[in-house]
Amino acid sequence: MPKPIARKPKKKVCGFCKDKTAYIDYKDTALLRKFISDRGKIRARRVTGNCAQHQRDVAIAVKNSREMALLPYTSTAR
């Protein structure tokens, strides 16, 4: 019987908590681009490793940014 692969959960620390970021600016597209995929979708929390609060802040910032055409809603890659 195959043993279930024991996966060690790697504890990620939220980058924003570490830097004590209070406000994620929607104008900082260079930062926000790290949290969207190449198709323009917001990356999941399990990918980014953000805490719940900061993931929500990122999501809001990305959406604000999209409204002002700083980030794409969709990218026509592929």
Next chain:
Amino acid sequence: MRHYELMVILDPDLEERTVQPSLEQFLGVIRQAGGTVDKLDVWGRRRLAYEIGHKVEGIYAVIDLTADPAAVKELDRQLNLNEAVLRTKVLRPDMR
């Protein structure tokens, strides 16, 4: 009095040097209502992530101001009536 941050996207067909004076004209509403304009930052021409009204570029400007809510609401209304304004966003950066 509250602190606001306002972002405006203007028509790219405008002359870039006329942007500052025309924005100042809009901001007259704030000054008349007793508010202050703390910072006016014109980013200049920038490519839009998607087309807005068949335009691929826009002139971005970010304005920091302190004013009463009613004055900001009026400013936003007047900006949106103007055809040279593609889009606006009013935010209160101290909300969080």
